[in-house]
Amino acid sequence: MNLAQANTPSPNNNNLFAKIVNWFGSTLGKILVSILVPAVTFIVLWQGYLFLTEANAPQIFQVIVAIVWGVGGVALLYLVTDWLVMKLPAKAARTLQPFVFVGPAIAVMGWFLAIPVVRSLIASFRNALGTQWVGLDNYVYAFTNPRMLETFRNNALWMVFGTSFSVGLGLLIAFLADRTKAEVVYKSIIFTPMAISFVGAGVIWKFVYTYKGTGVGIQEIGLLNAIVSALGGTPQPWLNIAPWNNFFLIVIMIWLQTGYAMVILSSAIKGVPAELLEAARIDGATETRVFFNIIIPYIKGTLLTVTTTIVIFSLKTFDIVRVMTGGNYGTNVIANEFYLQSFTYNDAGKASAIAIVLLLLVTPVIVNNIRSFNEQRKGF
């Protein structure tokens, strides 16, 4: 903004400063400045980039530079582009300015999400290295190979059991906690796992399931095996027993996602009009009936949204499986198979086909989102 102000001709031209200001106002000056400013911006950013990629400065210093450079750079780019556009004739400026605002977002989303959909689609019809067309081979693999069928089965387990338990438990806790004094405490405890990474949760639960092996004088250090031995059972390597190990992994998802379902559903339950509940209770309805006949129908919409979100989560599940079993012992899932195909076996064709399968699985949600968005904003 300060630079733009330099263009206003100064009323008294008799000092050197005013002369310089005036020179900046001339057409030649304008052009020069218009080139100079972006050039300087570019050089500053480029130097920052070189520093970050090559420097051997102490890590903490590099990190601070990285933060300042990244955040400042983006702000600077907007400032400079807007300033440049405003230099143009008024009409052109008015047409172009909206694109200064939305352009970067559209460009980045195009590069990172929209165009990759097309590129992955093309790659899914080509071979491992992307050198030849192979027709539908990759999709034949994706839909018929036993490895893939196993991942479909497991993802179905995640989807059905993970989602129903997360939503069910979340609903139960939200409903019960609503009528207690310590509601905030209960809800905070259940909700907190949301802040924990899947990798961290993996460590926590791996420790619960850990197995020391059988032998004399061995004391199990994993909680589950300790409980099993205390009850007179034999300790088991829980994560190696197919297909039950899938359920031990799904428990982690439930542990993480119940809090999400609970928070959203809890606020929906609080939205049920008190008069409605009061009226039902006066008519002698039991709490169970109030729950099923009034609360559930009232929060149906929210229930559907929460379920959809968790279903999508279960379809994309990756980190938990990767950390806990690496997809071995019959616990492979679609997203892990995608990871293996693209980064372990370097088969871009199969990997892309799997990614497209994932996309197809969420397509109904995409269509629904667009439809409801258009309904909401008729006058957009």
Add this chain to the structure above:
Amino acid sequence: MAKGQKTTKRTQSFWTNFVLILICVIWMVPVIGVLITSFRPSEDIFKTGWWTVFPHKEDIEIDRVVLPEDVDVNGPITYGGKTAMFEEWQRGIELDDGTKATWYGNKRTRTLVISQNQWVGFATKLTLENYKDVLTGKTITYKDAQGNTITRVGNNLGGAFLNSLAVSIPGTIIPILIAAFAAFGFAWLEFPGRNIFFTIIVALLVVPLQIALVPILQDYVSLGLNGTFLGIWLAHTGFGLPLATYLLFNYISTLPRELLESAYIDGASNFTIFTNLILPLSVPALASFAIFQFLWLWNDYLVALVFLGEKNQTVTIAVARLVGEKGQDWHLMTAAAFVSMILPLIVFLALQRYFVRGLMAGSVKG
């Protein structure tokens, strides 16, 4: 009648609290176990469960007896008035005086450990050693279950922590900045293609990011962006933008029209209106999304794994590597897990209200 109702209410309330407490205990115990373990000395962790830090009854060694050379260890062995085979001694035999004798190690040791079942109080042998070991990138030593000293290179979680900051802070601010500009543009400026572009953004909300990994990695390799902070910021910006734009659009488009119009009349440019009016007014929405994005970035594993790899590793990668390479080193893994959790937990607990608000607004995203 009234009294009966009161009792019913009380029983109901009791059971409600009982069920909730039970669920909360189940929810918390795994975390408590890891937290306690992270402060225990490594030898103890390998030998006994973490719950033994609480008062409990345990067999405490009070004496060791070495059997004379003339005892045939392959036949029945007699000690303390009991006669049994080696295998039974190995499992431990209750003696008449209430103590227990257990064979130590293999047959050749000829040693019996005499122990007594006693009450043990709270464990006081707690240490910060595990945290020190896991944070450093230098050589560390610790003891394994048999008491052998192990020396190896630390996992440098301290460095990973800094890297995670370098990924998460710009990776949170950059998309918010870009999204705020775009949301303002979509909400208040007229331009061709506005409808189409925004519909595409809504469609991109749930596109699985797996679809982008292979093509973007190809681009990064040819641009030399692989393994750089810039690369991962751009990636997180790309993947976070649809939700950020959508949320901020919903918020910014509801700001009162008169406010903006009067600013236009006063001659303010779009840019000034944006920086001086829209941004300050949108702070609640920006904060909600910022927490959301920060937690997501800090806890992200897949994107960091693909675009950063082991160069500039983040905490999630460091922890996952530790689990992969040293799957039994619980003293390191538990401490590492806590190092990775501490910052998001603080952010989360301090700013929960904003987080919940963002969650509600964003529940269309997968």
